[in-house]
Each structure stands twice: as structure tokens, then as C-alpha cells.
Amino acid sequence: MTNETSETKVWLITGCSRGLGRALAVYALDRGDRVAVTARNRAAVVDLAAAYPDRAVALALDVTDPASVAAAVRECEQALGRIDVLVNNAGYGYLAAIEEGEDSAVRALYDTNVHGVVTMLKAVLPGMRARGSGQIVNISSFGGLAAFAATGYYHATKFALEGLSESLAAELAPLGISVTIAEPGGLRTDWAGESMQQSSIRLADYEPTAGKRRAATLAVSGKQPGDPARAAAAIAVAVDAELPPLRLLLGSDALGGARARLDRMRRDIDANEALTVSTDLVAARTVAER
Numbered sequence: 157m158t159n160e161t162s163e164t165k166v167w168l169i170t171g172c173s174r175g176l177g178r179a180l181a182v183y184a185l186d187r188g189d190r191v192a193v194t195a196r197n198r199a200a201v202v203d204l205a206a207a208y209p210d211r212a213v214a215l216a217l218d219v220t221d222p223a224s225v226a227a228a229v230r231e232c233e234q235a236l237g238r239i240d241v242l243v244n245n246a247g248y249g250y251l252a253a254i255e256e257g258e259d260s261a262v263r264a265l266y267d268t269n270v271h272g273v274v275t276m277l278k279a280v281l282p283g284m285r286a287r288g289s290g291q292i293v294n295i296s297s298f299g300g301l302a303a304f305a306a307t308g309y310y311h312a313t314k315f316a317l318e319g320l321s322e323s324l325a326a327e328l329a330p331l332g333i334s335v336t337i338a339e340p341g342g343l344r345t346d347w348a349g350e351s352m353q354q355s356s357i358r359l360a361d362y363e364p365t366a367g368k369r370r371a372a373t374l375a376v377s378g379k380q381p382g383d384p385a386r387a388a389a390a391i392a393v394a395v396d397a398e399l400p401p402l403r404l405l406l407g408s409d410a411l412g413g414a415r416a417r418l419d420r421m422r423r424d425i426d427a428n429e430a431l432t433v434s435t436d437l438v439a440a441r442t443v444a445e446r
Contacts, residue, residue, distance in 0.1 A: 164188055164189050164190060165184070165189045165190070165240045165241055165395070166189070166190045166191075166192075166232075166236045166237065166238050166239055166240045166241070167180075167181070167184050167189060167190070167191045167192065167239075167240065167241045167242075167243060168191075168192040168194070168228075168229070168232050168239045168241070168242050168243070168280065169181050169184075169191060169192070169193060169194065169243040169245055170194055170217060170219055170243065170244055170245050170246035170272075170276060171194070171195065171245040171246030171247065172193040172194055172195055172200075172201050172204065172245075173195040173196075173197070173200035173201060174200075174345065174346055174351075175343070175345035175346055175347065175351070175384060176245060176295065176340065176343060176345060176384045176387055176388065177243070177245040177246070177295075178193075178201075178204075178384075179384035179385050179387065179388040180243060180245070180387075180388040180391060180392075181193045181201075181204055181212075182204070182385075182388070183385065183388040183389055183392055184388075184392065185204070185207075185208045185211055185212055187392070188211070189211065190211045190212070190236050191204075191208075191211065191212050191213075192212075192213050192215050192228070192231075192232040192235070192236060192239075193205060193212055193213070193214050193215070194214075194215045194216070194217035194228055195216070195217065196216065196217065196218045197216070198214055198215065198216040201214045201215075202214045213231070213232065213235040213236060215228045215231055215232060216228065217246075219244075219246050219268060219272030219273070219275060219276055220264075220267045220268055220271070220272050220275075222275055225275050225276060225279050226279055229276075229279040229280055229283075233283060238283060238287065239280050239283055239284070239290070240289070240290060240291065241290070241291045241292075241293065241395055242276060242277070242280045242284075242290070242291070242292050242293070243293045243295065243391075244272075244273045244276055244277075244292070244293070244294045244295060245295045246268060246272060247268055247269040247272075247295065247313070248265070248268065248269070248347070248351045248352065248353060249307060249310045249347055249348070249351070249352050249353065249373075250262070250265045250307070250309050250310050250352075250353045250354065250355070251306050251307060251352060251353070251354035251355065251366075251370045251373060251374075252306065252308075252309060252354060252355035252357070252366070253305065253306060253308070253355075253359065253362040253365070253366035253367075254308045254309070255359060255362070256355045256357040256358065256359055256362065256366070257308075257309055257355055257357075258355050258356070258357065261353060261355065262309050265309055265310070265313055265353070266313055266316075269310075269313035269314070269316075269317065270313050270316050270317060270320070273294060273317060273320070274320070277292065277324070280292075281328075281333070284331075284333050285331055285333070288331065288332040289332045289333065290332070290333040290334075291333065291334045291335075291336070291395055291400060292321075292324065292328070292333065292334070292335045292336070293335075293336045293338055293391060293394075293395065294317055294320075294321045294335065294336070294337050294338070295338050295340070296314045296317050296318055296321070296337050296338060296339050297310075297314045297339055297340060298339050298340065298341045298405070298407075298409070298410040298413050298414060299311050299314050300314030300315055300317060300318045300337070300339055301318070301339060301413075301414050301417055302413060302414070302416075302417040303315075304369060305362075305365040305366045305368075305369045306365075306366040306367075306369035306370045306373065307369070307373065317337070318337060321335050321337045321402075322337075322402070325402055334399075334400040335400075335402065336391075336394050336395070336400050336401055336402065336403070336404055337402060337403050337404070338387075338391055338394075338404050338406060339403060339404065339405045339406060339410055339414070340382060340387055340406040340407060340410060341380075341381070341382055341405075341406060341407030341408070341409035341410030341411075341413065342376065342380030342381055342382050342407065342409055343380055343382035343383070343384050343387055343406070343407070344378065344379075344380045344381075344382060344383065344384065345380070345384055346377070347377075348373050348374060348376055348377040348380070349374075349377035349378065352373070352374065352377075354370065381407060381408070381409055382406065382407040382409070387406045387407070390404065390406055391404065391406075
């Protein structure tokens with residue numbers, strides 16, 4: 157499989173067993189690219205490799221296990237020659253008021269949604285740096301820009317990913333490697349269904365806030381407005397762009413929510429401008445006003 161033309165891209169996508177990861181793998185394969193399709197359980201993606209025997213390789217990959225990551229990256233490079241596009245898609249949600257969060261579950265969430273991304277980056281970036289080219293797509297969420305009750309720990313992981321990605325983009329741009337943060341709104345996947353984790357702790361004081369939103373989040377499963385296949389196509393367009401965007405919102409709900417979030421931030425910033433600048437040293441303020 158290493159004799160394809162250099163014009164085709166080689167993708168490594170984490171979390172291809174379902175949802176956006178699977179949709180993106182299918183889209184890339186359908187258009188002629190080569191893809192390492194991965195899942196913790198390799199059996200969940202062997203059908204993709206069988207359907208595209210000349211362009212796909214199915215790999216077991218647990219992003220929380222450094223040995224598994226190293227093996228998958230090595231096997232991908234051996235089978236497909238290189239990695240042009242790394243998509244850090246593996247991740248899941250967790251429902252709990254902050255006080256209800258279970259320590260072991262929260263650590264496991266961070267291990268997948270944040271530390272797993274870092275492990276993947278450290279395994280793939282040496283090859284990209286050696287070639288002077290490559291693209292990183294980190295799947296964040298509209299929930300990486302705004303936060304709500306009951307999903308605070310999930311938001312925390314995605315806020316972390318956003319900051320990590322911005323710094324990464326600044327570090328990699330001079331090396332010929334781009335970074336795109338994909339921020340989906342509600343996609344019709346299993347995120348709010350079978351994939352969702354939640355705390356077994358329920359505190360009555362939080363029922364009107366986090367408890368209510370827990371129920372609303374679970375109830376939306378299967379009714380989300382976003383199409384994973386269309387989201388995959390949009391990500392591919394961004395990857396193909398001469399100047400890939402740092403941020404790519406996916407879905408009209410994400411767009412509206414992001415604009416509302418920016419409006420709220422601006423109102424807060426402007427309303428407190430005098431208090432904000434009051435903390436400067438007088439000399440510093442005087443120089444800034446000149």
C-alpha cells in the first residue's frame with residue numbers, strides 16, 4: 157500500500173468504531189485517500205479495512221496506553237509509509253455536577269480526552285517534523301468554547317484541548333505543520349447515548365440545574381441536528397485548504413452558540429473595563445494612554 161501517489165493523503169484517525177471518526181474514515185477512503193482506521197477493539201473497524209483493502213488498515217489503538225499508541229503509529233507507517241493527517245477524535249462525555257464528579261471517572265475522562273491526545277501527538281509529530289509537513293485535526297466541541305451545567309468536566313477537557321491546540325499551532329506553523337480545532341455542535345452520533353458516561357452520585361440541591369440538564373442531554377440522543385457525514389466532508393475541505401483554519405465550527409447550532417458566547421464575553425469585558433485597567437501600575441497606564 158505504500159506505492160500510492162504522493163497526492164493522496166494518509167490519515168490516522170482515532171476512535172473509528174462509530175460516530176464522527178467512522179464517518180471521516182469512510183469519507184477519506186471514498187475519495188481515494190489511505191486511512192489507518194483505529195479503535196480500542198480492532199474488530200470494530202475490520203469491516204472498513206475489508207471494504208477498502210487497497211487503502212485501509214485496521215489497527216487496535218487505545219489512546220490511554222502509550223505502548224498501544226506507539227505500536228499503532230509504527231504499524232501505520234509500515235503499512236502506509238507515513239502519516240499526513242492525524243485526527244484526534246477519540247473521546248467521550250461525562251454527566252455530573254462538579255460536586256458529584258467521581259475522582260476515578262474524571263481522571264479516566266482526562267486520560268482519554270486530553271492526555272490521550274498528547275500521547276498521540278508525541279508519537280506522530282517526529283515523523284511530520286522530519287518531512288516538514290503534516291496536519292493535526294483535534295476534535296474539540298462547541299463545548300470547548302462555552303460551558304453548561306452537568307457537563308463541566310467534559311467542558312474542562314475540551315477547554316484544555318483548545319488551549320493546547322492554540323499553543324501547538326504556534327509551535328508547528330514554522331515547521332510546515334498545521335493545526336485545526338474542529339468544534340462540532342450536536343451531531344447525530346452516540347455521544348449522548350451509549351457513549352455517554354455519568355456519575356452515580358445525585359445530590360438533590362443540583363437537580364434543578366445539573367440534574368435537569370442531565371436528563372435533557374440524554375433525551376437529545378438521536379435527535380441532534382448535525383450530520384456526521386457532512387461534518388466529515390467539511391473537515392476534509394479544511395484539511396485540503398491552502399491555509400487550513402485554526403478553528404472550524406461544525407453546525408448551525410455551534411455557530412449560533414459561539415457567536416452568543418462571544419457577545420456575552422464582550423459585554424462582560426466592556427462593562428468592567430475601568431475596573432480591569434485599575435490594576436495596572438500608574439506608570440504603565442500612563443505610557444499605555446500615550
